[in-house]
Amino acid sequence: MKFHKTFIPLILFIAVLIGVGFSFYSKLVMERPKRITIDPTLQIDPDKEYSITVWDYSFPGKVGEFSNYSEFVAAIISEFRGIYPNINISFRLFDENELKDSLHKEEPPDLLCAPYILDPNENRLMFPIGLFLNEDEKANYEVFPLEAVRIDNMIWALPRWISPTLWLGNAKLLRNAGVDLEGVLTKGWTWEEFHNTLVELEKKTSHTSTQEYGLLLPYYPLWLFQDLILNNGVPAMLSTDGQFLWDETSVRDTARFLKQLQETRGFCREPEPFYGKILHLMLTDKIAIMGRTNLPLLKELANNSRELLPLPMPHNSVKEWRIQTDVFYVSLFKNKREKGDDHLKAAAEFGKFLTTGKAAALGGELGFLSASRLDQEAAIKSINVSPLAETFLYTCLSHGITSINLPQELQEKEEKFTKEVLLPAVKELLEEKSSLEEFTVTIIDEGKERFAVQEKPNGSFGFFKRLYERFF
Amino acid sequence: MAKNKFLFLKVVLSFLLLSMILRFVVYALEVKSEFKVPDCESNRILQLKDPLMTGYDVIELEERMIELGVYSGPAFGVYDYRLAQAVTAFQGSKELEPNGIVGPETWNALAGEDSEDRPTNAKPRPKGKITLTIHVNSRTLTVYSDGEVYKRYPIGVGKASTPTPIGEWKIVHKSTGWGGGFGTRWLGLNIPWGIYGIHGTNKPWSIGRAESHGCIRMHNKDVEELFSWITVGTEVDIIGDISHIQVKDNLSPGRTGKDIVKFQMILREAGFNPGRADGRYGQQTIDAIKSLQRYYSLPVTGIAGPDEFILLKLK
The missing domain is CATH 1.10.101.10 (PGBD-like superfamily/PGBD)
Known part of the structure; x- marks a missing residue:
């Protein structure tokens, strides 16, 4: 048979069709995470011995009646064994290198307790612990930390403790400046209200020297920029898939407000001379607001003064008001030497035990909120702060957000961007070496160059993807 | 030309020789300083003299x-x-x-009767890892082998005005034949503010009492046995009351002293491990302070200032 030239376009068309079809299949079907299921009737065998390994972070100091964290966990284990005598728990504190090694060797612990979760797509031994929760159990956890670890509609970790990022305020000085503290602690404060507060504080203390009476003391102006932009409609710089989330408007507005704050006398541009005596100055009524800090610090200082209060970071609109939190999670791993689903269930039972009841409530002793709703009140009571401060802790739960850990590569990129671009740019802005526009252009252009930019899927692939998302 | 060549060679050789001599002198001085006479005992002859x-x-x-x-x-x-x-x-x-x-x-x-011939109930060298713990209050030195009590000796410790340094030390020097107040054996400790050690004595009556100038006195037979068991690097924990020690001022890397020992112990009790409480504000102490600062979201400097004192309840 003679090959006819008119077949060439036809062959090319078929080849393109096969290519597009294959890439569509590989993108949307092959990469699709497998649906993981577990037998709902699965039971822990009471006649079988289970050995569960648990790795945990170390926390300093006493935990209630226990002299250290390990003793506290030992008591929790002993209580658990009272219910499940056939589940042996081997507990140890770990460091990051050990975890890396164990993951590399595919020998992770059964349960990992850490202030993050690993990426389930990169750690194939991770198992969605949520499969072992019934609806009532799910409903007992605070919504935002649980939703943060819902990936492909599966819950990959159990939230244990919540640590909100906050500022610290001197109630006496703030009241003197006419601040409605109850209002701020329950409804937050806008950038404008916050700025007015600084102006008022400035008036009250005009007779003193700035050096002695810093009203706002962020450790680094850079942090202040980050804190402000977080409450300006963009909860993070990067999404977990590496998209650069900051836009021109939010960067420019935040920078403008930072400049506005700088013009008030209370803005401390060079905090280094105060290093080592910031708390001392707070406690002696020399500083009205300091940031960024955490609840363990407030708990520690509560004995020194009941006049210290946690404060939310100011926001640009009530709608966008969010309180950033770090969440400690418990995640479950399979063993490469398959031990059976009942083994996973036994480990998950201990995971539930660690994140509810006494174990959850005692987080308060370390200065953390409980992620278990039933144990929240007990946890907040044991943080032992003033009633006014307590109201804010409940506010943290209703306005809290958290984001799961970025993959290692993105974390490094983000850190590099912060160090090489953001920090010098903020410095130049505050030193008036660059204008607001130059600052904005630098941040946005560098961000676009270094990271992917969020775009809506378009073209034929976008059409197929949208089609797929609609039907599957 | 050849003469010049030799001249160059001579200069180089002289330079090498000179640097070797200098190196030797420096080494000799270092060795001498290492063998400095301890602060805790005196071997001098006492007699009526002018001045007294x-x-x-x-x-x-x-x-x-x-x-x-x-x-x-x-x-x-x-x-x-x-x-x-x-x-x-x-x-x-x-x-x-x-x-x-x-x-x-x-x-x-x-x-007199507190002679050197007292029986020691001699034992063979323990097989496990040896560590020593000295309890100043009960005036005992306990030898541990792999964490288990192996033998306990009576000791003499420093008097109230010249106390035995509390802390977690190491044996850094072993020597024999000093005689006199140092008895038959000397085990030097790495205490940064003076020369202290565990040694024998010619005042055996002072064992069980607080009479020394800070060193730990043992009966000569006991220290001889101990000496044969332990090596340089053996850990020695001296336990006693540190409540009287004031920790004041800013503590910064490089500092040494009793207050640093107390500070390290308090840091550890608060859950931030500075390693051994050896009275040196070294890298491990810096790291522990940095951990504390990170934990409480304070500026991470590694320097312990008033804020860290507030958090450690030292203020």
Whole structure:
């Protein structure tokens, strides 16, 4: 048979069709995470011995009646064994290198307790612990930390403790400046209200020297920029898939407000001379607001003064008001030497035990909120702060957000961007070496160059993807 | 040309020789400083002199003589005419040359029944890893082998005005033959503010008491046994009361002292591990402070200032 030239376009068309079809299949079907299921009737065998390994972070100091964290966990284990005598728990504190090694060797612990979760797509031994929760159990956890670890509609970790990022305020000085503290602690404060507060504080203390009476003391102006932009409609710089989330408007507005704050006398541009005596100055009524800090610090200082209060970071609109939190999670791993689903269930039972009841409530002793709703009140009571401060802790739960850990590569990129671009740019802005526009252009252009930019899927692939998302 | 070539060679060789000599001198000086005489004992001969001899060794002599009933006191720590007379009388009663000069023979005579021949219940070298713990209050030195008690010795410790340094130390030096107040063996500790160690004694009556200048005294037979068991690097924990030690001012890397020992212990109790409480504000202490600062979201400097003191309840 003679090959006819008119077949060439036809062959090319078929080849393109096969290519597009294959890439569509590989993108949307092959990469699709497998649906993981577990037998709902699965039971822990009471006649079988289970050995569960648990790795945990170390926390300093006493935990209630226990002299250290390990003793506290030992008591929790002993209580658990009272219910499940056939589940042996081997507990140890770990460091990051050990975890890396164990993951590399595919020998992770059964349960990992850490202030993050690993990426389930990169750690194939991770198992969605949520499969072992019934609806009532799910409903007992605070919504935002649980939703943060819902990936492909599966819950990959159990939230244990919540640590909100906050500022610290001197109630006496703030009241003197006419601040409605109850209002701020329950409804937050806008950038404008916050700025007015600084102006008022400035008036009250005009007779003193700035050096002695810093009203706002962020450790680094850079942090202040980050804190402000977080409450300006963009909860993070990067999404977990590496998209650069900051836009021109939010960067420019935040920078403008930072400049506005700088013009008030209370803005401390060079905090280094105060290093080592910031708390001392707070406690002696020399500083009205300091940031960024955490609840363990407030708990520690509560004995020194009941006049210290946690404060939310100011926001640009009530709608966008969010309180950033770090969440400690418990995640479950399979063993490469398959031990059976009942083994996973036994480990998950201990995971539930660690994140509810006494174990959850005692987080308060370390200065953390409980992620278990039933144990929240007990946890907040044991943080032992003033009633006014307590109201804010409940506010943290209703306005809290958290984001799961970025993959290692993105974390490094983000850190590099912060160090090489953001920090010098903020410095130049505050030193008036660059204008607001130059600052904005630098941040946005560098961000676009270094990271992917969020775009809506378009073209034929976008059409197929949208089609797929609609039907599957 | 050839002459010039040799000249160059001579210059190079002379330079090398000179640097070798200099290196040797520096080494010799280092070695000498390592073998500096400890602060805790004195091997000097006591006698009537102008000006009069004073010191803690004189007080020890006076106290021992008061105890033996051969001197009526008081113990002022001055070797004066009255003391010399009492020493001469004592020497006469012990068939020593009555010259009022207190040397090894007189000290041995003062030991009397607290002689060196006391039985030690000798034991073989323990098989496990050896660590030592000294309890200042109960005046005992305990040898641990792999964490298990192996043997316990009575010791003498520093008096209230010259206390035995509390802390977590290491043996850094072993030597023999110092004699006199140091007995038959010397085990030097790495205490940064003075030269202290565990040693034998020619004042065996002081074992079980707080009479030394800070060192740990043992019976010679005991220290000989211990000496044969342990190596340089053995850990020695000295436990005692540190409540009286004031931790003040800003503490910064590089500092050494008793207050650093206390600070390290408090840091550890608060859950931030500075390693061994060795009185040195070194890298591990810096790291522990940094952990504390990170945990409480404070600026991470590694320097302990008023804020860190507030958090550690030192203020």
